[in-house]
Structures are given as C-alpha cells and as structure tokens.
Amino acid sequence: MVLENCEIETTVFERPDSLTGTTSHYCPGCTHGIANRLIAEVIDEMGMREKTIGVASVGCSVFIYNYLNMDFVQAPHGRAPAMATGIKRVLPDRMVFTYQGDGDLASIGMAEIVHAAARGENISVFFLNNTNYGMTGGQMAPTSMPGQKTTSSQTGRDVETQGFPIRVSEMFSKLDGASYIVRRSLHDPKHIRMAKKAIRMAFETQVRGLGFSMVELLSICPTNWGISPLNSIKWLEEKMIPYYPLGDYKIHPALAEIKL
Amino acid sequence: MPLKGRIVVTEKYCKGCELCISSCPQEVLALANDRITAKGYHPATMVADGCTGCGICSVICPEAAITVYREKTGVNRIPA
Amino acid sequence: MSLELMKGNEAVAEAAVRAGVVSYFGYPITPQTELLEYMSHRMPELGRAFVQAESELGAINMVYGAACTGYRTMTSSSSPGVSLMLEGVSYIAGTELPMVIVNVMRGGPGLGNIAPAQSDYNQMVHGGGHGDYRCIVLAPCSVQESVDLTVLAFDLADKYRSIVVILTDGSIGQMMEACELPPMQPLKTTFADWAVQGCEGRERRFLTSINLDPAAQEEMNYRLLKRWIDVEANEIRCQEYYMEDAEYVVTGFGSSARIALSAVRIARAEGIKVGLIRPITLSPFPRQVYADLSDKIKGMLVVEMNAGQMLEDVLAANRYRTPTDFFARLGGVVPFPDEVLGEIHRMVETPISTDGHPRDRWLARVLAKG
Structure with missing residues (x-):
C-alpha cells in the first residue's frame, strides 16, 4: 500500500516537521493555528529549525511553545521583544522571533516593541491582531475598532472616553530602525499564502542582518467575537481590512532583490 | 481530465470549524455528523468524489489536520 | 599584586567583565550610572553585548x-529602577535562571533622592517580586569587597541557578578606593542542560515560568526551597571584628557597618570591650551568629540606614536574648561615626531597656531631641 502510494501519489501537504504533535488549545477556527503552521513551514523550508529560538508572549499566543518543535522561551506580558533582544545579542547567529498578540504587543508591551524596532534589533516579530484580548475573554484591546463591542466596551468602543485604536504597522513604518513592516491577513487561502511569503521575508531580513522585521497578521477570534468562524472571516474582510489596510508599510531596499 | 486527489483528516486535530468545507472549490467536504472526536467535535471528511488534491483545505485549516495527496501525472516517475 | 584606584561602580563593572559576563543590559539612574557608562565602552571593546534599554523593565527582560x-x-540599577525590575526578577526566579543584579541603593520611598541609603533591604532580602522565591543577597562595605563579591556572585548564580543581588549604596558605588582586580576569566564554553541555544543535535528545550497545574507549581516551589536550603547550609558569610572578648556588639551591613566599625575602633581605643558583626550575605542571613551570641554580651546595637529592616532579622535570629538597641539615619542621611560612638557610650553607661521595640525606643529618643 505504501509502496503503491509512493508510485502514484505525491504529497501536496502534510504537517511540517517544525510543528509538534500536540493538539492546540486554540478555539475552533482560530487563525492562531494558521500563523503557527506558517511559521513552522517557513522555518522548515529554510532548514533553520535547529538554529531558531522562539519567544512566546502572554495571551492566546502563550502556548506556541507547545506547538513549535524548537527551542523556546516564554516572556512576561509585553516583554517578548526585550527577551528576544537579550537572546539575539548573545547568540547573533541564531534566528530569533517573537510571537505576540495585540494586547501584548500594542498595549502593555508598546515600549519594548517600539524600542526594539527603533534599535533595528535584528529579530522577527509576528504580530497577531484580532482586535481584542482573547485569552482573558474578549476585552477591549488597543486595536479594537471604534464602535466595536467587547466585554469591556459593551456598548461599543466609544472613542470619546476610550480613545482610538493604534495602527501598529503604519506607526512602525516611520521608524528608521525598522526594515520590514507589512500587514497581511489570514482570512482566505490566497491571503494566507501571501502571509507565508511575508513570514519568509521577515526571516530573510533577519538572516541578512538587515534589522527589525514585523509581520502584522489580521486574525479572527470567533469565540470572543461571538460569531461562527465563517462569519468571523466575513467580519474580518468587511470590517477589519478597511480599517487596517493590507500592504507593505516599509521594505528595506536590499530586500527588493529577494524573489520567493 | 482533472487530477485525482484525496485528503486524510487527522481527527485528533480537527475541531470542526468548517473553514475547509467553505473553501473547497470542489465542494466535496462536510462534517461527519455520525461521529465525534475525542475533543467532542464532528470532524471534517470527504463526502463526495471530485477532490483534485489542490491543497486549499490544508492552507486554511487552522490545525494542520489535513494531509493532501494528489495522483501523479506520470505514474512511473521516481518518487520525490 | 597591583592596586588600582577605582570608583565603586566602575570596579564592579570591571570585576563582572573579568568574571566572564557576556552581556549587560541597563538603564541610567543615579547613583548607579557609572556602571552602565563603563559597560557601554568596555563590553563592545571585548565583542560582548551591551544595550542601554528603553527602561529598567526592558533591561531586566x-x-x-x-x-x-x-x-x-x-x-x-538603583532603588526606583530596581522596583521596576521586580517583575522580571520574579519571572527569572520562576524560570530558575542565574543572573546578577547590582542595586546601588538611594534614599526613598518614591523618587526619593540620590544619596546613599539602605532602605531596600526588605525588598531584596524578603522578596519584592511576587511568588515564593529567594535571592542570594551580598552586601559589600568597600570597593575591594564589591569587586570580590561580584566575582563570587556569578559563581553562586551559576551554582544554584539563582539570582544574586549585590546590595550596595550610593556611597560605596561612588567612592574611590584602591582595589585589586581579579584575573580575566575565560568565557564559558560548556553549558547547563537547560540552556536554550537552538536545538541542534538534541531534543528541543523551552524555558518558562508557567506551571498551570498547581501540583506542578508546588513541585517547582519545593525545588526552589530545597535549593535554598543548600544555599543556607553552604553560603552564609559574615565578618566579625574584635568579638573575642566583646561585652557589647554593634551590628550592621554595608556602609553602616563600615561607619560603625570606625566608631567601634574609637571605643576600643577608649577601652570599651565592643565588637562588630557584619553580615556579608544578607540572604541567607547569618542567623546562627546572632543565636550563638554569648550570655556575657551585655548589649547589642543595630545600626542601619533604614528604619530597622535588618533589625527584625537580628531580633528573630537572636530570639530577643541579647538586650538590643537600634540607631539609624534615614532618607539618604549617612550617620557619622561620632553618632554611633555616642550610642555605644549610651549602651555602656545605661543598661538597655527591654520595654517595647528597639526601633520605637530609638524613634522616641530622636523625637525627644527635637
């Protein structure tokens, strides 16, 4: 049977080596799982699994160290870029990345991430933006949109009293130290493929010593949004993308020649 | 003649989110309502012929639960 | 032997370099800043890592x-900066990692001032960060001892997977003294079986302070405690001066001990049989030394630059057997040897009261003077 398969079939897709066999804690449909897998696929394709160190953050992102089959550390809330800085400065030839949500990165950890970017810290950051605090039950995040209902903005985010969301990629595009800043989305296969290329480019930026790279990934949170995964995909497309436009916000000129 | 493919859903990972079902261009996937996984979900499964092995379901699957195979065009080729 | 005239903060920095520190991360704060400045040129010169972080929070992480x-x-860092670092300190303790932190204490609470103080004893010795952990705390009283304890700190950190604090203050950090620096040690080439460096040729590792299962967290806490008991058994350091025939004892740590020693020497010259006990490890605390004070000791004077933080540990260790008085200056005021000498005279001339708490009696004396 196996032999026969070898002869007539090719494997189009299977779980990448860099994913462990652990079942995830993510809710059904949660695109964290897609982001985890894309990072694993890219690391496999680059042959870098044994030379990569991941830094997990706090939030739903916290348990990524159970799912990616490589060395990992787990940071205090918001401090992943600082930990990654410590690791990368001691071990400059390793590939170091952080995996952070929007509460972690854009609220409690804003100082750490901005200064890592401003220093041009040679690390890669994968930033999952699902417009709320997922792990604690869907509270308002710095990325929650005006009018968005969350468990701590129950009648919708009122910008008069709760202020405005932060568009992180746009903000970081103004930092001289940042070399690769893009926003992608995980809502359909086409965009997922684009996200994967961006993850690869972020790592390529690091491997070439070009400095700070970040891929913002628009993600769904069906459980806390209170809608099905399929409706969440629609909501992301219709509500999030207009507010958080996809695109390349900063690309180091030396990256132009890389063709993936 | 379209290529023939098949998928294998590793049910311990599948959480029945239906993203693969809605993405499948051939519309050959559905939830298996006759069984539940250890985590308590109806897993996705292939319910009709017509899979081309395009791999789109595996791209959208958040749990990397789907392995996709496609029939080779030249059967005698040495496996990769 | 060659002596160099060095500022306390810079001597600690150079000692750390020679002890094989591969990375330094810090943030400017007086009266610690010379350490950061020294590292900013010394570390890159040797191809080692230096980052001036965006905050103490960034630095500790x-x-x-x-x-x-x-x-x-x-x-x-120095007091307010260390407060900010305590989040990371707890996580580092929870992940069982070795590291060295130098706290050059200044007056507080709050922003306080930049003068020397010892008011972070409790913060360093009795916790500070959340959770059930202990740090090894070393308290030097001179530039030379700062150098020696820095080298020891790195060894202890590695040996016990522990945080080691060098608890000094603005006076020792800023003063210049002659000191002998240690030889340059080679950098580590072998690593513990927990070190995360990429999983080449081995199973992957991960380091975390999370134990979602309370039973696993309890196990981890047992492990920390067992290790701490080893530390207590092996690493207590304390220096005694003129204790052989002493009838009175003065005790303090760091700067206050150094000042008190001047007073003790004057008192000795006057014929008073007084000695000095100076804990070098504040944590683990040399409890036995105080427990074993002989019955012929007629009185003990605890001298600190805080409102009686070590005093509580001394009283508990001594089990209130020795009549004890307390003397302190607070908020960045450094006591003069004369003031301590006055307290020694008072202790010798009038028996120490055992009414109330030594700290309260001291405060009453201060207030009575106006």
Whole structure:
C-alpha cells in the first residue's frame, strides 16, 4: 500500500516537521493555528529549525511553545521583544522571533516593541491582531475598532472616553530602525499564502542582518467575537481590512532583490 | 481530465470549524455528523468524489489536520 | 599584586567583565550610572553585548532572555529602577535562571533622592517580586569587597541557578578606593542542560515560568526551597571584628557597618570591650551568629540606614536574648561615626531597656531631641 502510494501519489501537504504533535488549545477556527503552521513551514523550508529560538508572549499566543518543535522561551506580558533582544545579542547567529498578540504587543508591551524596532534589533516579530484580548475573554484591546463591542466596551468602543485604536504597522513604518513592516491577513487561502511569503521575508531580513522585521497578521477570534468562524472571516474582510489596510508599510531596499 | 486527489483528516486535530468545507472549490467536504472526536467535535471528511488534491483545505485549516495527496501525472516517475 | 584606584561602580563593572559576563543590559539612574557608562565602552571593546534599554523593565527582560542562553549576564540599577525590575526578577526566579543584579541603593520611598541609603533591604532580602522565591543577597562595605563579591556572585548564580543581588549604596558605588582586580576569566564554553541555544543535535528545550497545574507549581516551589536550603547550609558569610572578648556588639551591613566599625575602633581605643558583626550575605542571613551570641554580651546595637529592616532579622535570629538597641539615619542621611560612638557610650553607661521595640525606643529618643 505504501509502496503503491509512493508510485502514484505525491504529497501536496502534510504537517511540517517544525510543528509538534500536540493538539492546540486554540478555539475552533482560530487563525492562531494558521500563523503557527506558517511559521513552522517557513522555518522548515529554510532548514533553520535547529538554529531558531522562539519567544512566546502572554495571551492566546502563550502556548506556541507547545506547538513549535524548537527551542523556546516564554516572556512576561509585553516583554517578548526585550527577551528576544537579550537572546539575539548573545547568540547573533541564531534566528530569533517573537510571537505576540495585540494586547501584548500594542498595549502593555508598546515600549519594548517600539524600542526594539527603533534599535533595528535584528529579530522577527509576528504580530497577531484580532482586535481584542482573547485569552482573558474578549476585552477591549488597543486595536479594537471604534464602535466595536467587547466585554469591556459593551456598548461599543466609544472613542470619546476610550480613545482610538493604534495602527501598529503604519506607526512602525516611520521608524528608521525598522526594515520590514507589512500587514497581511489570514482570512482566505490566497491571503494566507501571501502571509507565508511575508513570514519568509521577515526571516530573510533577519538572516541578512538587515534589522527589525514585523509581520502584522489580521486574525479572527470567533469565540470572543461571538460569531461562527465563517462569519468571523466575513467580519474580518468587511470590517477589519478597511480599517487596517493590507500592504507593505516599509521594505528595506536590499530586500527588493529577494524573489520567493 | 482533472487530477485525482484525496485528503486524510487527522481527527485528533480537527475541531470542526468548517473553514475547509467553505473553501473547497470542489465542494466535496462536510462534517461527519455520525461521529465525534475525542475533543467532542464532528470532524471534517470527504463526502463526495471530485477532490483534485489542490491543497486549499490544508492552507486554511487552522490545525494542520489535513494531509493532501494528489495522483501523479506520470505514474512511473521516481518518487520525490 | 597591583592596586588600582577605582570608583565603586566602575570596579564592579570591571570585576563582572573579568568574571566572564557576556552581556549587560541597563538603564541610567543615579547613583548607579557609572556602571552602565563603563559597560557601554568596555563590553563592545571585548565583542560582548551591551544595550542601554528603553527602561529598567526592558533591561531586566533582556537579561531574562540572555540568561536563558546559559551565558553569564547582569544588570544594575538603583532603588526606583530596581522596583521596576521586580517583575522580571520574579519571572527569572520562576524560570530558575542565574543572573546578577547590582542595586546601588538611594534614599526613598518614591523618587526619593540620590544619596546613599539602605532602605531596600526588605525588598531584596524578603522578596519584592511576587511568588515564593529567594535571592542570594551580598552586601559589600568597600570597593575591594564589591569587586570580590561580584566575582563570587556569578559563581553562586551559576551554582544554584539563582539570582544574586549585590546590595550596595550610593556611597560605596561612588567612592574611590584602591582595589585589586581579579584575573580575566575565560568565557564559558560548556553549558547547563537547560540552556536554550537552538536545538541542534538534541531534543528541543523551552524555558518558562508557567506551571498551570498547581501540583506542578508546588513541585517547582519545593525545588526552589530545597535549593535554598543548600544555599543556607553552604553560603552564609559574615565578618566579625574584635568579638573575642566583646561585652557589647554593634551590628550592621554595608556602609553602616563600615561607619560603625570606625566608631567601634574609637571605643576600643577608649577601652570599651565592643565588637562588630557584619553580615556579608544578607540572604541567607547569618542567623546562627546572632543565636550563638554569648550570655556575657551585655548589649547589642543595630545600626542601619533604614528604619530597622535588618533589625527584625537580628531580633528573630537572636530570639530577643541579647538586650538590643537600634540607631539609624534615614532618607539618604549617612550617620557619622561620632553618632554611633555616642550610642555605644549610651549602651555602656545605661543598661538597655527591654520595654517595647528597639526601633520605637530609638524613634522616641530622636523625637525627644527635637
């Protein structure tokens, strides 16, 4: 049977080596799982699994160290870029990345991430933006949109009293130290493929010593949004993308020649 | 003649989110309502012929639960 | 032997370099800043890592990351900055990583001032960060001892997977004294079996302070405690002066002990049989030394630059057997040897009261003077 398969079939897709066999804690449909897998696929394709160190953050992102089959550390809330800085400065030839949500990165950890970017810290950051605090039950995040209902903005985010969301990629595009800043989305296969290329480019930026790279990934949170995964995909497309436009916000000129 | 493919859903990972079902261009996937996984979900499964092995379901699957195979065009080729 | 005239903060920095520190992360704060400035040129000169972080929070978490690699790492700060670092300190303790932190104490609470104080004894010795952990705390009283304890700190950190605090203050950090520096040690080439450096040729590792299962967290806490008991059994350090025939004892740590020693020497010259006990490890605390004070000791004077923080540990260790008085200056005021000498005279001339708490009696004396 196996032999026969070898002869007539090719494997189009299977779980990448860099994913462990652990079942995830993510809710059904949660695109964290897609982001985890894309990072694993890219690391496999680059042959870098044994030379990569991941830094997990706090939030739903916290348990990524159970799912990616490589060395990992787990940071205090918001401090992943600082930990990654410590690791990368001691071990400059390793590939170091952080995996952070929007509460972690854009609220409690804003100082750490901005200064890592401003220093041009040679690390890669994968930033999952699902417009709320997922792990604690869907509270308002710095990325929650005006009018968005969350468990701590129950009648919708009122910008008069709760202020405005932060568009992180746009903000970081103004930092001289940042070399690769893009926003992608995980809502359909086409965009997922684009996200994967961006993850690869972020790592390529690091491997070439070009400095700070970040891929913002628009993600769904069906459980806390209170809608099905399929409706969440629609909501992301219709509500999030207009507010958080996809695109390349900063690309180091030396990256132009890389063709993936 | 379209290529023939098949998928294998590793049910311990599948959480029945239906993203693969809605993405499948051939519309050959559905939830298996006759069984539940250890985590308590109806897993996705292939319910009709017509899979081309395009791999789109595996791209959208958040749990990397789907392995996709496609029939080779030249059967005698040495496996990769 | 060659002596060099060095400022306390810079001597600690150079000692750390020679002890093989591979990375330093810090943030400017007086009266610690010379340490950061020294490292800013010395570390890159040797091809080692230096980052001036965006905050103390950033610095301690860079140290956290660097400590995960198994290489020697450190930071330094002063009181308010250390408060900010305590989040990371708890996480580093919870991940069982070695690291060295230098706290050059200043007057507080709050922003306080930049003068020397010892008011962070409790913060360093009795916790500070959340959770059930202990740090080894070393208290030097001179530039030379700062150098020696810095080298020891890195060894102890590695030996016990522990945080080691060098608890000094603005006076020792800023003073210049002659000191002998240690030889340059080679950098580590072998690493513990927990070090995260990429999983080449081995199973992957991960370092975390999370134990979602309370039973696993309890197990981890047992492990910390067992290790701490080893520390207590092996690492207590304390220096005694003129104790052989002493009838009175003065005790303090760091700067206050140094000042008190001047007073003790004058008192000895006057014929008073007084000795001095100076804990070098504040944590683990040399409890037995105080427990074993002989019955012929007629009185003990605890001298600190805080409102009686070590005093409580001394009283508990001594089990209130020795009549004890307390003397302190607070908020960045440094006591003069004369003031301590006055207290020694008072202790010798009038028996120590055993009414109330030594700290309260001291405060009453201060207030009575106006």
